[in-house]
Amino acid sequence: MPPEQGGSRWLELSIEAPGEYAEPLKTLFARHADGMIAIEHAGGYNPDEGEEPPGPNAPVVVRAYLPVDSTTQARRANIEVGVRLVSRLQKLGELNIRTIDEAEWLTQKVDPVRLGRRLVVVPPGYKEGLRPGDLVIPLEAGIAFGTGHHPTTRLCLESLEDYVRPGMRMLDVGCGSGILSIAGLLLGAREAVCLDIEDDSTTASARNLKAAGVDRAATILKGTLPHSAAAEAAFEIVVANISGNVLTLLSGELLKCLTPDGVLIGSGYMVSRRAELEAVLLSDGARILETRIAADWVTVIAGRSA
Amino acid sequence: MAKKVQAVVRLQIPAGQATPAPPVGPALGQHGVNIMSFVKEYNERTGKLAGSVVPVVITIYADRSFTFETKSPPASDLLKKAAKLEKGSAMPGAQMSGTVTRTQIREIAQLKLTDLNSSSVETAMHLIEGTARSMGITVTD
Numbered sequence: 401m402p403p404e405q406g407g408s409r410w411l412e413l414s415i416e417a418p419g420e421y422a423e424p425l426k427t428l429f430a431r432h433a434d435g436m437i438a439i440e441h442a443g444g445y446n447p448d449e450g451e452e453p454p455g456p457n458a459p460v461v462v463r464a465y466l467p468v469d470s471t472t473q474a475r476r477a478n479i480e481v482g483v484r485l486v487s488r489l490q491k492l493g494e495l496n497i498r499t500i501d502e503a504e505w506l507t508q509k510v511d512p513v514r515l516g517r518r519l520v521v522v523p524p525g526y527k528e529g530l531r532p533g534d535l536v537i538p539l540e541a542g543i544a545f546g547t548g549h550h551p552t553t554r555l556c557l558e559s560l561e562d563y564v565r566p567g568m569r570m571l572d573v574g575c576g577s578g579i580l581s582i583a584g585l586l587l588g589a590r591e592a593v594c595l596d597i598e599d600d601s602t603t604a605s606a607r608n609l610k611a612a613g614v615d616r617a618a619t620i621l622k623g624t625l626p627h628s629a630a631a632e633a634a635f636e637i638v639v640a641n642i643s644g645n646v647l648t649l650l651s652g653e654l655l656k657c658l659t660p661d662g663v664l665i666g667s668g669y670m671v672s673r674r675a676e677l678e679a680v681l682l683s684d685g686a687r688i689l690e691t692r693i694a695a696d697w698v699t700v701i702a703g704r705s706a
Numbered sequence: 707m708a709k710k711v712q713a714v715v716r717l718q719i720p721a722g723q724a725t726p727a728p729p730v731g732p733a734l735g736q737h738g739v740n741i742m743s744f745v746k747e748y749n750e751r752t753g754k755l756a757g758s759v760v761p762v763v764i765t766i767y768a769d770r771s772f773t774f775e776t777k778s779p780p781a782s783d784l785l786k787k788a789a790k791l792e793k794g795s796a797m798p799g800a801q802m803s804g805t806v807t808r809t810q811i812r813e814i815a816q817l818k819l820t821d822l823n824s825s826s827v828e829t830a831m832h833l834i835e836g837t838a839r840s841m842g843i844t845v846t847d
Binding site: 409410412430435436437438439440441442443444445446447448453463465500504505506508509511542543545546547549550552576643644646668669670690 | 714733734759768
């Protein structure tokens with residue numbers, strides 16, 4: 401569900417305790433929160449300047465997340481009893497309890513980022529530092545993947561800048577936030593077909609493509625390949641920034657959608673699995689044009705073998 | 707530019723199955739971390755361990771960037787899998803819930819060796835056997 405519509409609600413229980421009590425509290429919280437816990441250690445130090453993290457008994461915050469449903473009160477009561485027992489051994493902070501809505505963490509602001517030669521991702525309404533000729537992608541992050549900050553997205557955007565030519569048709573499989581289709585259309589593609597299996601992603605893509613003013617050239621659909629809207633040999637550009645395993649699974653279908661001279665930009669594989677991805681693509685009839693690497697991630701650019 | 711650590715967050719997430727739901731979303735979102743980037747990275751790195759719970763330590767920097775390190779699954783998780791149990795005994799000692807062999811203990815000890823900070827597999831085996839006993843799991847030769 402998109403954040404603006406209000407999402408699921410949770411009860412967050414948190415308590416500050418000496419580091420040596422993190423494990424007992426973790427066990428207590430995990431037992432009654434089905435493992436949905438987090439332990440947070442304070443920061444404030446800079447390892448690059450020789451500053452050390454706090455010692456092992458420095459205070460930590462232990463958090464548990466309980467779904468708001470018919471079991472919440474019983475779970476909360478059990479945790480409160482456990483905390484009272486631990487408090488007899490060691491003075492603890494107060495057990496803080498608050499209701500949180502998923503919109504709190506799913507509504508995230510995108511930091512502006514410049515990618516390739518002309519692409520700039522900004523939060524909606526942001527104008528600072530833009531230059532003439534910039535292709536501006538206004539984006540709300542939300543739950544859908546793709547803000548331009550992750551290496552796989554960056555590699556895809558830089559590749560699109562190099563391979564998209566005016567008038568091309570583009571297929572975006574696993575469109576996420578819609579960032580790649582927006583970039584392709586701003587770079588001159590005449591049409592983009594955007595597919596994603598997640599409702600959150602198709603909703604985010606629709607919102608972001610509209611904010612970028614390119615929604616009329618886009619068709620956003622829920623689903624994956626094969627798909628009736630993605631005909632064989634119909635796209636000069638096919639881009640897929642998805643999980644490595646899905647990329648392998650769809651390799652043949654992705655290649656089928658390419659025109660004879662079309663280009664597949666496949667991203668989402670870790671460098672350690674590069675050979676595996678290339679082998680699958682080759683066995684499915686690909687011709688590897690180039691491979692790009694950023695951090696631990698690899699993007700393969702391929703065409704169809706003759 | 708040198709980066710200041712804002713917080714270090716420890717979570718336990720099923721391998722390859724991180725989602726923006728709790729604990730990931732609220733624990734990281736409050737520090738401004740791009741949640742979906744973490745989800746993608748975690749799932750790609752741990753996908754091959756499907757079926758295990760993988761502890762992860764996430765270091766969040768003041769500029770909202772992050773790095774993370776995965777640890778070996780908890781000993782209790784590995785012991786339950788080895789003994790084919792859903793959970794440990796409610797009364798360890800008085801009521802035993804399952805059995806593992808010493809060979810299985812050794813395999814778990816080898817997997818956990820670096821995270822246990824043990825100097826030898828034998829020392830790690832003693833620690834794992836202790837965990838097994840506390841869960842009501844009998845160790846056999």
